Amino acid sequence: xxxxxxxxxxxxxxxxxxxxxxxxxxxxxxxxxxxxxxxxxxxxxxxxxxxxxxxxxxxxxxxxxxxxxxxxxx
Amino acid sequence: xxxxxxxxxxxxxxxxxxxxxxxxxxxxxxxxxxxxxxxxxxxxxxxxxxxxxxxxxxxxxxxxxxxxxxxxxxxxxxxxxxxxxxxxxxxxxxxxxxxxxxxxxxxxxxxxxxxxxxxxxxxxxxxxxxxxxxxxxxxxxxxxxxxxxxxxxxxxxxxxxxxxxxxxxxxxxxxxxxxxxxxxxxxxxxxxxxxxxxxxxxxxxxxxxxxxxxxxxxxxxxxxxxxxxxxxxxxxxxxxxxxxxxxxxxxxxxxxxxxxxxxxxxxxxxxxxxxxxxxxxxxxxxxxxxxxxxxxxxxxxxxxxxxxxxxxxxxxxxxxxxxxxxxxxxxxxxxxxxxxxxxxxxxxxxxxxxxxxxxxxxxxxxxxxxxxxxxxxxxxxxxxxxxxxxxxxxxxxxxxxxxxxxxxxxxxxxxxxxxxxxxxxxxxxxxxxxxxxxxxxxxxxxxxxxxxxxxxxxxxxxxxxxxxxxxxxxxxxxxxxxxxxxxxxxxxxxxxxxxxxxxxxxxxxxxxxxxxxxxxxxxxxxxxxxxxxxxxxx
Numbered sequence: 001x002x003x004x005x006x007x008x009x010x011x012x013x014x015x016x017x018x019x020x021x022x023x024x025x026x027x028x029x030x031x032x033x034x035x036x037x038x039x040x041x042x043x044x045x046x047x048x049x050x051x052x053x054x055x056x057x058x059x060x061x062x063x064x065x066x067x068x069x070x071x072x073x074x
Numbered sequence: 075x076x077x078x079x080x081x082x083x084x085x086x087x088x089x090x091x092x093x094x095x096x097x098x099x100x101x102x103x104x105x106x107x108x109x110x111x112x113x114x115x116x117x118x119x120x121x122x123x124x125x126x127x128x129x130x131x132x133x134x135x136x137x138x139x140x141x142x143x144x145x146x147x148x149x150x151x152x153x154x155x156x157x158x159x160x161x162x163x164x165x166x167x168x169x170x171x172x173x174x175x176x177x178x179x180x181x182x183x184x185x186x187x188x189x190x191x192x193x194x195x196x197x198x199x200x201x202x203x204x205x206x207x208x209x210x211x212x213x214x215x216x217x218x219x220x221x222x223x224x225x226x227x228x229x230x231x232x233x234x235x236x237x238x239x240x241x242x243x244x245x246x247x248x249x250x251x252x253x254x255x256x257x258x259x260x261x262x263x264x265x266x267x268x269x270x271x272x273x274x275x276x277x278x279x280x281x282x283x284x285x286x287x288x289x290x291x292x293x294x295x296x297x298x299x300x301x302x303x304x305x306x307x308x309x310x311x312x313x314x315x316x317x318x319x320x321x322x323x324x325x326x327x328x329x330x331x332x333x334x335x336x337x338x339x340x341x342x343x344x345x346x347x348x349x350x351x352x353x354x355x356x357x358x359x360x361x362x363x364x365x366x367x368x369x370x371x372x373x374x375x376x377x378x379x380x381x382x383x384x385x386x387x388x389x390x391x392x393x394x395x396x397x398x399x400x401x402x403x404x405x406x407x408x409x410x411x412x413x414x415x416x417x418x419x420x421x422x423x424x425x426x427x428x429x430x431x432x433x434x435x436x437x438x439x440x441x442x443x444x445x446x447x448x449x450x451x452x453x454x455x456x457x458x459x460x461x462x463x464x465x466x467x468x469x470x471x472x473x474x475x476x477x478x479x480x481x482x483x484x485x486x487x488x489x490x491x492x493x494x495x496x497x498x499x500x501x502x503x504x505x506x507x508x509x510x511x512x513x514x515x516x517x518x519x520x521x522x523x524x525x526x527x528x529x530x531x532x533x534x535x536x537x538x539x540x541x542x543x544x545x546x547x548x549x550x551x552x553x554x555x556x557x558x559x560x561x562x563x564x565x566x567x568x569x570x571x572x573x574x575x576x577x578x579x580x581x582x583x584x585x586x587x588x589x590x591x592x593x594x595x596x597x598x599x600x601x602x603x604x605x606x607x608x609x610x611x612x
Contacts, residue, residue, distance in 0.1 A: 032456075032457065032460055033460055033463065033464065036457070036460040036461045036463070036464040037464035037467070037468060039461075039464075040461065040464050040465060040468060040474075040475075040478070041468070041472075044472075044474040
């Protein structure tokens with residue numbers, strides 16, 4: 001099963017908001033702790049190492065694209 | 075390895091001059107196999123080869139065993155191998171049998187595991203036994219075998235690899251001499267001098283974290299289990315391990331900081347308060363103290379001309395997982411029957427390449443597993459530390475969190491994706507597939523499948539489940555028959571269950587107890603083809 005990048009939530013704004021709100025009031029260090037736990041919980045729920053690897057690649061690619069954009073702006 | 079040890083050598087052996095030393099260098103004596111290094115791997119390999127009818131010379135530069143406990147955990151697989159070598163009973167009798175481990179975080183237990191949760195196996199999941207006992211029992215067995223010529227204080231100082239042999243120059247208290255060997259097996263440990271002589275790289279990862287081993291003697295009521303702590307109250311922020319050995323000796327392993335000064339840390343007066351904090355008392359004596367860093371690395375190739383590397387000389391892992399000595403013993407088990415066949419001329423020399431292929435897979439797996447355990451204990455970055463913290467806290471309330479906590483994954487036999495296996499041609503719902511190690515199972519009271527295999531002579535063996543008719547077998551294959559007239563009884567049905575057997579099912583086992591092929595309906599042709607593939611004949 002490949003990684004699904006279609007929009008899976010009926011109300012995507014609710015999902016985004018739920019994650020954002022979970023971070024409200026946290027310091028950066030607390031947020032990082034929180035994210036670490038959340039990633040592991042979600043990864044286990046997915047339970048498919050191939051999907052997880054694809055997700056990791058996609059996230060990594062975002063990061064690299066972001067860096068390139070920054071460099072171009074400079 | 076460590077100073078500050080009250081513990082002295084357990085056994086010392088005499089150097090004896092051998093007639094080979096009287097021969098001039100140009101007319102040096104020749105031997106089929108010379109093993110360098112009389113540790114657990116070299117000695118086990120020597121016994122195995124001798125039992126297969128080979129004459130073996132074993133050289134060791136020391137004259138004693140017993141400098142520290144060193145390896146202490148010997149796996150079920152190693153015990154099954156030692157059974158075939160005639161030494162397992164003594165090891166198990168002396169050793170401390172265990173199968174349960176507990177992982178703690180702070181003051182509370184996160185989970186416990188049982189490494190052998192089912193009955194019907196001759197050997198336990200693990201025994202703990204000081205390496206010097208294991209070596210002493212192996213030496214005793216060697217003495218019973220006239221085909222083994224064990225030479226102490228014989229130090230190899232030069233090696234010349236020729237097309238058809240290797241020539242060793244050996245230093246002794248009486249001066250040096252030379253030997254020709256058809257094959258040399260280098261079992262001379264992590265700092266192998268033979269590895270340097272062949273000019274091989276030994277690449278891998280160096281870990282900066284330091285660990286303190288203290289073997290202490292005390293009477294204690296802890297159960298015979300492996301206890302591992304993350305961030306215990308007595309050793310804040312780091313990990314700790316407690317493990318029982320025979321003679322009221324306990325192995326304690328404490329993680330230290332990366333910048334700890336080894337010379338200071340291993341002074342008994344500095345170790346004592348740490349251990350006292352852990353135990354809650356200071357009624358103990360030190361047996362052995364050692365401070366170590368470790369490396370996970372391997373040689374690219376385990377074969378260098380006529381020199382074959384086995385054990386720590388070929389690959390080195392972190393100690394978490396008991397993968398050092400046990401994987402070395404698996405090397406010996408894998409190599410012995412192949413080398414025997416090559417020396418007899420019943421298989422081509424290319425069969426030895428499969429030793430490199432199969433044991434490389436195992437080395438990679440062992441390095442991967444032990445690196446992961448080490449990384450979990452000593453995270454590299456803040457974010458890695460966060461992920462670990464998340465796992466440890468999730469482990470308190472979730473099953474998946476417990477399964478992610480890595481306090482060492484203990485050694486189990488590797489399964490080989492190997493050219494010696496014949497692929498399954500039929501459907502199987504279970505049982506060991508080709509490339510996997512055979513599984514033990516009970517054959518009535520006090521009798522086991524591994525015994526039947528050993529008594530059969532540990533050669534190629536067909537394990538078959540009777541359908542009433544006789545199997546047409548190729549010559550030279552031993553036979554273990556379950557059920558039917560004259561067959562072995564399987565009263566518990568566990569042999570059939572563990573091998574997913576139906577009437578007529580058969581497994582072809584290699585001399586090292588690995589599955590070469592399996593059949594729902596064996597024919598002579600199919601068995602012969604699998605046999606010839608497993609012997610490296612095609």
